[in-house]
Amino acid sequence: MTAATTGTERAVPPPPPVPDRRLLITGGLSAACVVLFLSLFIASHLTRTGDQRETVHPGDFDRVEVSASGPVTVRAEPGAESVRARWELSWSLFEPRVVQEEDGGTLRLSVSCPGLPGRGCGSAVTLVVPREAAVRVSASGAVQVSGVAGGVEVAGEDGAVEVSDSPGPVWISTRDGSVTGTALTGATDVSTRNGDVALRFAAAPPEVRAATRDGAVDLVLPEPPEGYALHIDRRDGAADVGLASRAGSERTVTVSTRDGPVRVRPAGNS
Structure with missing residues (x-):
């Protein structure tokens, strides 16, 4: 007869699970991406630089379109045979480039910025164009346009817009900023969300539209024999x-x- 073995048997714990290599690789790559992103973000703030650049665009352009992230100044020059631009650029890490596109009689100028984290590139431009050309400006800063006879279009965001000595049609839409027009004669359509509108005409225009949500409107108009059909819509504020x-x-x-x-x-009674 065999003697029974007595005692306490202890269970052997199972081996630890083997880490999933795919999770380790994914986690490592994610951490590396975060470090790279933060490094680029910090470097972009420490390596900010700027430069001025002049470009000349010969050609018989009847329309010029320009886009910038900062202020834009456009001046018409009678007899000009080219479009001249003086750019003020700022960037971090990678230098932006000026982009020129031609489509028939239209010249488009803009700045291409690398899509990297941190501070993007900035651009401001002073433009000289033929007087008879039409001009369209897209900008986030202040805009000044003078002497353009072919028509003016401005799409702004933040900053005042000033247009002077422009006998062609004028269209301006901006988000936050005042709009001032002097020596205008053509059809004019102006809208701003927050800002005053002041328009002075050198000749009787065929049509004027001036709209602002929070701001004053001041118009000075020559009186033609046929007069104007006036439509004034306001909620709060005096009307003169x-x-x-x-x-x-x-x-x-x-x-x-x-x-x-x-x-x-009326003009002459201002």
């Missing part, structure tokens, strides 16, 4: 209208503001 409305006139003036005074004056 020195022109009589002629309902049957083909010349129209439409003003819209939510919070701000409206003033419409």
Whole structure:
């Protein structure tokens, strides 16, 4: 008869699980990407630099379109046979480049910035164009346009817009900033969200539209024999209208503001 073996048997713990190599690789790559992103972000703030650059674009252009992240100044020059641009560029790590595109009689100028983390590149430009050319500006900063006869279009974001001595049609849309126009004669359409609108005309325009949400509107208009059909829409603010409305006139003036005074004056009585 065999004797029974007595005692306490201890369970042997299972071996630890083997780490998933795919998870280790994925985690390592993610950590490396985070480190790289932060390194580029810090370096972009420590290596900020700037430069000026001049470009000349010969050609018989009847339309010039320019886009910049900062202020834009456009000046027309009678008899100019080319478009001249003086760029002020700022960047981190990688230098931006000026992009030129031609499409028939249209010249488009912009700045290409590498898509990297951190501070992007900045661009401001002063442009000289033929007087008869039409101009379109897209900018995040202040815009000044003078002497352009072929028509002016401005799409702005933050900054004042000033247009002067421009007999062609004018269209301006900006988010935050005042709009000022002097020596205008053509159809004019202006809108801003936060800012005053002041327009002075050298000749009777066929149509004027001026709209602001929070700001004053001040118009100075020559009086043609047929007058203007006036449409004033305001919620809060005084209205000082020195022109009589002629309902049957083909010349129209439409003003819209939510919070701000409206003033419409005949030229010579300002």
